[in-house]
Amino acid sequence: xxxxxxxxxxxxxxxxxxxxxxxxxxxxxxxxxxxxxxxxxxxxxxxxxxxxxxxxxxxxxxxxxxxxxxxxxxxxxxxxxxxxxxxxxxxxxxxxxxxxxxxxxxxxxxxxxxxxxxxxxxxxxxxxxxxxxxxxxxxxxxxxxxxxxxxxxxxxxxxxxxxxxxxxxxxxxxxxxxxxxxxxxxxxxxxxxxxxxxxxxxxxxxxxxxxxxxxxxxxxxxxxxxxxxxxxxxxxxxxxxxxxxxxxxxxxxxxxxxxxxxxxxxxxxxxxxxxxxxxxxxxxxxxxxxxxxxxxxxxxxxxxxxxxxxxxxxxxxxxxxxxxxxxxxxxxxxxxxxxxxxxxxxxxxxxxxxxxxxxxxxxxxxxxxxxxxxxxxxxxxxxxxxxxxxxxxxxxxxxxxxxxxxxxxxxxxxxxxxxxxxxxxxxxxxxxxxxxxxxxxxxxxxxxxxxxxxxxxx
Numbered sequence: 001x002x003x004x005x006x007x008x009x010x011x012x013x014x015x016x017x018x019x020x021x022x023x024x025x026x027x028x029x030x031x032x033x034x035x036x037x038x039x040x041x042x043x044x045x046x047x048x049x050x051x052x053x054x055x056x057x058x059x060x061x062x063x064x065x066x067x068x069x070x071x072x073x074x075x076x077x078x079x080x081x082x083x084x085x086x087x088x089x090x091x092x093x094x095x096x097x098x099x100x101x102x103x104x105x106x107x108x109x110x111x112x113x114x115x116x117x118x119x120x121x122x123x124x125x126x127x128x129x130x131x132x133x134x135x136x137x138x139x140x141x142x143x144x145x146x147x148x149x150x151x152x153x154x155x156x157x158x159x160x161x162x163x164x165x166x167x168x169x170x171x172x173x174x175x176x177x178x179x180x181x182x183x184x185x186x187x188x189x190x191x192x193x194x195x196x197x198x199x200x201x202x203x204x205x206x207x208x209x210x211x212x213x214x215x216x217x218x219x220x221x222x223x224x225x226x227x228x229x230x231x232x233x234x235x236x237x238x239x240x241x242x243x244x245x246x247x248x249x250x251x252x253x254x255x256x257x258x259x260x261x262x263x264x265x266x267x268x269x270x271x272x273x274x275x276x277x278x279x280x281x282x283x284x285x286x287x288x289x290x291x292x293x294x295x296x297x298x299x300x301x302x303x304x305x306x307x308x309x310x311x312x313x314x315x316x317x318x319x320x321x322x323x324x325x326x327x328x329x330x331x332x333x334x335x336x337x338x339x340x341x342x343x344x345x346x347x348x349x350x351x352x353x354x355x356x357x358x359x360x361x362x363x364x365x366x367x368x369x370x371x372x373x374x375x376x377x378x379x380x381x382x383x384x385x386x387x388x389x390x391x392x393x394x395x396x397x398x399x400x401x402x403x404x405x406x407x408x409x410x411x412x413x414x415x416x417x418x419x420x421x422x423x424x425x426x427x428x429x430x431x432x433x434x435x436x437x438x439x440x441x442x443x444x445x446x447x448x449x450x451x452x453x454x455x456x457x458x
Contacts, residue, residue: 024455025382027313028448032386034307035444042436044072044299045291045358049431054286056118057326058090058257065282069262069298069323076302077309078264078321086336088259088326091118093286094250097223098127099194101233104242112233113204114194114223115287116251117178117211118329123192123221127248128153130191134237137177138184150189153245156181157196157234159227160421167200167417168356171424174198175209182222183214192247193222196230201422204228208285209425210329221249259325261333264305268318268454276450277320277351278304281327281399288429292420296439297354298323300413303443304450315454317349324399327355331398338402348408349458352446353397357423358434359415361445363390366411367404372458379452388445390414409458413446 035041052068055061066083073081099114116122133148134155135141141154156177164170175198182193197207206224213219225233236243262282268274280297284290301321308315325333341348352364363383366376376391383389396410404410415438423429 024452027451028382030311031307031447031451032444034310035303035440035447036437038310039303039440039443040306041296041299041303041439041443042434044302045295045434045439046431048295048299049289049291053289055282055284055290056091056286057088057259057283057329057332058254059092059286062259062283062325066260066262066325069282073262073264073302073305073321076264076306078305079267080265082263083260084263084336084340085258085260086325086332087256088332089330090254090257091329092252092254094122094252097247097249099223099245099247101236102129102244102246104240112229113206113226114229114247115206115208116249117195117208117222117224118285119211119213119253120182120222120249120251121219122251123247123249127246128192128221129244129246131242132194132233132237132245134234141184141188144188146188149185152190153192153194154181154185154190155194155233155245157230159196160198160200162200167421170200171198171421178209178224179212182211182220183217186217186220190220192220194225194245194247195222197224197227199227199421199424199426202227202231205426205428207425208287221247223247223249261325261337262323264302264321266305266308266315266319268316269314270316272318273347274317275320275346275348276315276317276454277322277348277400277403278446278450279322279324279399280354281325281333282323283326283328285328285425288423288425288427289431291429291431291434292357292423293425293429294327294355296358296434296442300354300439300443300446304447307444307447313451315451317454319450319454327399334399335402338406341403342406348403350409350411350453351400351403352411352413352449353400354413354442354446355397355399356412356417357415357420358439358442359417359419360438361388361413361415361442363388363414364411364449365393365395365414366409367394367396368409368411372409375458382452383445383448386441386445413442415442
């Protein structure tokens with residue numbers, strides 16, 4: 001009798017689990033169907049990119065983006081929409097940069113594509129002209145020393161490694177020269193630094209991005225050179241080591257400006273004081289339109305709210321969609337949100353970020369406990385019909401990093417990254433390079449994941 005009872009309990013539990021799985025599967029299907037037939041991510045991104053465009057923190061365009069996001073968040077049907085104030089840095093590029101290479105006999109020169117790196121100081125009004133010294137890494141720079149570097153322009157020619165399949169890993173290796181190159185070169189008396197763009201694509205578009213100065217070293221102007229330009233300059237230096245590089249930049253840092261995170265909520269039906277965050281960053285570099293970095297993450301996060309409202313889905317927890325401000329050159333929006341969470345002692349179940357492009361979603365990376373990772377993997381069969389299968393990778397985004405530091409589980413939507421750095425921080429990061437279907441799939445994937453976590457806990 002006892003054995004029969006145990007078998008009955010096991011069979012009953014198995015049947016219940018099957019019913020739950022079928023219900024989840026059906027809900028996820030309706031989420032994807034809604035996104036792929038009535039999705040608004042693409043039209044929203046069109047407006048953000050083509051009506052507002054580049055929107056670096058502190059700029060008038062960033063304020064326009066805040067006003068647009070507030071209105072667009074309301075149109076999703078969110079229960080509550082509000083602004084969260086934060087002070088942000090205000091760096092401006094100024095007039096277009098000029099650069100050219102002058103041969104040692106001064107009989108010819110070639111204009112070359114550069115862009116100032118975010119946070120750089122300007123050159124003098126006349127510009128800078130000096131001999132250029134190529135190095136592949138900081139070790140080569142150190143070996144040359146002050147004697148060979150002082151009074152010259154350092155050219156950091158460190159390409160992203162094409163053999164690394166994860167382009168974000170290849171980027172992580174190369175980006176340190178963009179971030180720290182100026183200060184390292186200045187230690188040896190360099191007049192300026194020129195850094196190879198962080199991209200695997202060989203073209204004439206320089207890729208900007210934030211850089212940083214050390215307080216202990218002289219500030220020198222620093223710019224990115226396109227990959228084609230870097231290849232040409234490296235090859236020419238092999239035959240003319242005395243050629244000179246001329247650059248003129250007009251950038252400056254102005255006083256901090258007031259800006260905002262834009263937050264929309266769906267109130268939880270059972271646990272309104274437990275929160276799930278989904279977000280992307282609203283700011284974007286001024287030389288492009290910020291389509292893949294990170295307009296797509298903003299509109300996908302808004303789409304989670306719209307899908308739930310359109311389908312009448314009532315999550316158990318409160319869902320917050322956040323358009324963060326100032327990820328690109330300060331992270332002030334993410335820090336401000338985390339400060340608010342701490343001050344209010346709010347309970348957050350998980351935070352999910354989309355900041356890796358609009359391409360086909362493949363899965364989710366995460367910074368969670370081993371037990372939570374197992375839960376994610378157990379849900380894989382529900383996501384595989386939609387091409388979403390990768391749940392093993394670790395990692396999460398920069399806007400939610402302050403939440404991670406508070407012990408809150410964090411996740412990232414993981415799209416196919418192979419084309420991302422073709423456009424990242426370049427003038428080519430435009431709406432035309434976004435595929436509607438891939439974009440809508442990303443929003444649906446996050447909506448489905450949030451449904452699972454809200455329903456079943458984490």
